Amino acid sequence: MPRFHDHTTDLPEEVFQLKNIDESSVSPGPSNDLRIGVYVCHCGKNIGGTVRCEEVAEYASTLPGVVLSSDSLYTCSEPGQEQIKSDIREHGLNRVVVASCTPRLHEPTFRAACESAGLNPYLLEMANIREHCSWVHLHDKDAATEKAKDLVEMAVGRATRLTPQFELTVPVNRQAVVIGGGVAGIQAALDMADAGYKVYLIEKSGSIGGRMAQIDKTFPTMDCSICILAPKMSEVGRHPNITLLTLSEIREVSGHIGNFKLKVLKKARYVTNECTACGDCIEACPQLAPDEFNAGLSIRRAVYLPFAQAVPSTFMIDMDLCLNSAGIVACDRCFQACAHKCINFADKDQWLEIEAGTVVVATGVDVYDPTALTELGYGRFPNVITTLEFERLINAGGPSSGELIRPSDRRRPQKVAFLQCIGSRSKRSSPYCSNVCCMNTIKDALLIKEHWPDTEIYVFYIDIRAFGKGFEDLFRRARGEGVTFIRGIPGEIIEDIATDNLTLLGENTLLGRHYRYTMDMVVLSVGIRPRKDSEMIQRLFNLSTDTDGFYMEAHPKLRPVDTTTGGVFLAGAAEGAKDIKDSVTQASAAASRANILMSRGEVKVPAITSRIDPEKCTACGLCARVCPYHAIQGGKELGYYQVVEAACQGCGACVPECRFGAIDQTHFTEEQITVQIDHALTRDPNHKIVAFACNWCSYAGADFAGVSRIQYPHNVRIIRTMCSARVDPAWIERAFLKGAGAVLVSGCHPADCHYNNANQNTARRVEKFWKRMEKLGINKDRLRLAWVSAAEGAQFARVIEEMERGLHKLTPESIQEDAEKLAKRSTGKSESS
Amino acid sequence: MTIKIWKFFQREQLFECYQCARCTGSCPAMEVAPALGPRETILICLNQGHDRVVEDEKLWLCCTCNVCEDRCPQEIPICDLLVALRNSAARRGNIPIRLGMAIELLAKTGRSMIVHQLDEMRAHHGLAPLPPAPVDEVRDILKKTGLDEVIEI
Ligand SMILES: Cc1cc2nc3c(=O)[nH]c(=O)nc-3n(C[C@H](O)[C@H](O)[C@H](O)COP(=O)(O)OP(=O)(O)OC[C@H]3O[C@@H](n4cnc5c(N)ncnc54)[C@H](O)[C@@H]3O)c2cc1C
Ligand code: SF4
Ligand code: SF4
Ligand code: SF4
Ligand code: SF4
Secondary structure (H helix, E strand, C coil), X not given: CCEEEXXXXXXXXXXXXXXXXXXXXXXXXXXXXXXXXXXXXXXXXXXXXXXXXXXXXXXXXXXXXXXXXXXXXXXXXXXXHHHHXXXXXXXXXXXXXXXXXXXXXXXXXXXXXXXXXXXXXXXXXXXXXXXXXXXXXCCCXXXXXXXXHHHHHHHHHHHHXXXXXXXXXXXXXXXXXXXXXXXXXXXXXXXXXXXXCEEEEECCCCCCCHHHHCCCEECCCCEEHHHHXXXXXXXXXXXXXXXXXXCEEEEEEEEECCEEEEXXXXXXXXXXXXXXXXXXXXXXXXXEEECCCCCCCCEEECEECCCXXXXXXXXXXXXXXXXXXXXCCCCCHHHXXXXXXXXXXXXXXXXEEEEECEEEECCCEEECCHHHCHXXXXXXXXXXXXXXXXXXXXXXXXXXXXXXXXXXXXXXXXXXXXXXXXXXXXXXXXXXXXXCHHXXXXXXXXXXXXXXXXXXXXXXXXXXCCCCCCHHHHHHHHHHCCCEEEXXXXXXXXXXXXXXXXXXXXXXXXXXXXXXXXXXXXXEEECEEECCCHHHHHHHCCCCECCCCCECCCECCCEXXXXXXXXXXXXXXXXXXXXXXXXXXXXXXXXXXXXXXXXXXXXEEXXXXXXECCCCCCCCCHHHXXXXXXCEEEECCCCXXXXXXXXXXXXXXXXXXXXCCCEEECCCCHHHHHHHHHHHCCCCHXXXXXXXXXXXXXXXXXXXXXXXXCCCCCCEEEEEECXXXXXXXXXXXXXXXXXXXXXXXXXXXXXXXXXXXXXXXXXXXXXXXXXHHHHHCCCHHHEEEEECCCCCHHHHHXXXXXXXXXXXXCCHHHHHHHHHHHHHHCCCCCCCC | CCCCHHHHCCHHHHHHCCCCCHHHHHCHHHHHCCCCCHHHHHHHHHHCCCHHHHCCHHHHHCCCCCHHHHHCCCCCXXXXXXXXXXXXXXXXXXXXXXXXXXXXXXXXXXXXXXXHHHXXXXXXXXXXXXXXXXXXXXXXXXXXXXXHHCCCC
């Protein structure tokens, strides 16, 4: 690979420090002291197959300040990193630009390389020529190469304005919180507690155990579910390092990685923990309700224990059902029946405050309710049940004491049908495969065959997915036992009113023939869905969700249990449909990730914060009003405002708010971004779209478009900010003045903002800019605001396509005219909303 | 040959099909006649090309009741597909003879069935004879639908 050198300049003694230059006087070129190294990565064929990397490297060598430029096959590899390190040492590089994949993947890698060679890691800049270029313009090598040059030029421009930053080290509180006490939460809590850390396990319901406690046997080994779970549950109950909080929910969260403060609402149980679970109160209680644990197939009282093996094994009163719900003691039968006097009607909800360094989210899943599929008759025909109901029905501790009976007449069914993919793989319900229902059905079929071998079992399926260890073997066993598998889901179920039997109409697709089967009982193999209330935790911890509604991991392969919120980890089915083994594996992984933080006891937080220049500040206080973290303090008395650095999360929402240019954000300075805008528009600006994208959602969404190889027009140039609220209207204006055809401002969907709804400022500022455009008679479509989540690659591509179509309506003259109109009105740091 | 039918029905929609057969399972025509089930229709279009369907008279047995579409988990507009296929078949002259006769009758008499026997029955019950059918109007409507391009009417 060729390397382009410049041997002229002497090595500078120190890293070059830039003055804070006013936006209007951005200096035209960098100083002589800059020594920038540019590395263009081929990423095998991923970039090199589309972008002519050598040409890009050669172009980079002509850019001011660049003293060395090269291309290599894999820059992230060990030799690639070594090259950068030795170049820093030998050639005295004081800025490094890597043009490769998204900085969301390898920025930490290259920062570490710089750091180990003695260069401040914040003097690294990356140009995303893979996700944002080669992968999305696969069929246009020329355009992709030109775009890569632009992206490199923008990165080099930005690099000339970078200054060293120093990360703050914050202590990590050695206490953890686990949310959700299913098998995943239990495993995570035990792993952290065993490692010696204090753990708060917060469970919403009256007992831990989750879905696994409801299941009879587990595939693929057919162990008794509660028999393997109960010992773990009791271990949680008695572990000295675990505080178990049931009937509890997190309602408020503040703080950040290492130092979270949570407010927990612990609901009244009305039974004290002296309860010995003798059950004497049950008989006394006159109030009845369907038992949720048994999927509504049996009845419980108002005073009850969720299930026999519940932890804590303390009874509870369902106050909505209890006759004393109005707050007056109208009934005290349970109180009278209890020899230990454990019933306490005066029990109150409590607010607890918990501090924690790390959090594991293990809130699990709901199951699909098939009532909406009216053709299957669930809810109307008693003998149509779900797999969850079946689990309770066949369980020795269930409503029928493990006898297989059908609900209508409590007789044992001779012919049982299972219907697969109910509520999964469907645009009408959930589009994804639920991963557990195929094996669950096969397990259920085998259970029936084991106890009642003469039962005829028919499984109606589309595909049988038996992908895991031991799964295929189970499938084979089921066929061996004579379970009939029929390819084709019934289109209709008809009930015989006289016999309650069910007739299934459908087509056997392999035979190409219509069928009509009459069954005694039908079991719907329902899918797994994200919990209805999952939004609550999502908002509290600023998590993202994927297109299916599950919590999203920071990286699908390399950071599968991290979230984009530092210190918060995911475990179990809350992250995506999975079985018990995978849930437990993931829980141990999450615990181990949290343990790393806690055992270190401290963590570095990114050095991206805002700073106020007290000289320029007039103490108007506008910035303090928009800061979502109340990190700006001060006032008229003090004469200025200042940013509390430890509290500042670095959204940058305050910067555009200041009319006096007194605030700037480190590492995303006004000047750095302005230079990027200018370089994006050096060639053919009229055909370009300048897109501002927030780091967490929209930039990641554009990355996702790349990962999915969704092709879109090449004339967009993306500039990253941490939050869309950082986007200064002055930048939009700058882009238009420089002749940009269109400008996109994109961020997380309003409720998903990673900075406490800071992006409401984005919307406000863009709207204000639109009004201004309208007044000046400028086509408003040239500025677009789009909410694009990290999962919406296709949406990002669509927005760019639409904007590109809009460009065709413009002429160089009209763009020039609009720019003149804008220029007339703007003075200095023009538009601070 | 340009494949006109995919102008009327987005071919990409077919790729969504799982071949789950809920559509055919709920099809009332399949219950009574050897119709071409919607699942099979889609599969043939995908694997062998739509020509194979267009040539098959069984295509005409569907009663466009829309039940299949209602049950399809993938929200494939199956009836739109079947109508598009029939249009294609009709343009190639692949119309079942009985159907062609019915259309001819409609165009000629303004009615889809022969009614002189009906008049006798009506008279027997003391009812007035049927008013004459608006033949020209009916023919105009048929022409507006473009039927005259397919069949002589
Ligand atoms: C019918 C059926 C049969 C199955 N059979 C098998 C099988 O045979 N083998 C197998 O390997 N897998 C099986 N699975 C899958 C298995 O149930 C899951 O893998 C497992 O339960 C996931 O565990 P979890 O801890 O992630 O979630 P869950 O078990 O759902 O537990 C989540 C817990 O978090 C609590 N919670 C939720 N939100 C909050 C909140 N905001 N605050 C506090 N607490 C909260 C809930 O109350 C619950 O206790 C089956 C699933 C179903 C539906
Ligand atoms: S007080 Fe409430 S829980 Fe106790 S017996 Fe009466 S109704 Fe039941
Ligand atoms: S696991 Fe099987 S039944 Fe469940 S959604 Fe996937 S394919 Fe359908
Ligand atoms: S608005 Fe954002 S960047 Fe400004 S001080 Fe507050 S948290 Fe920091
Ligand atoms: S119901 Fe829909 S998905 Fe299933 S076979 Fe018919 S068209 Fe395909």
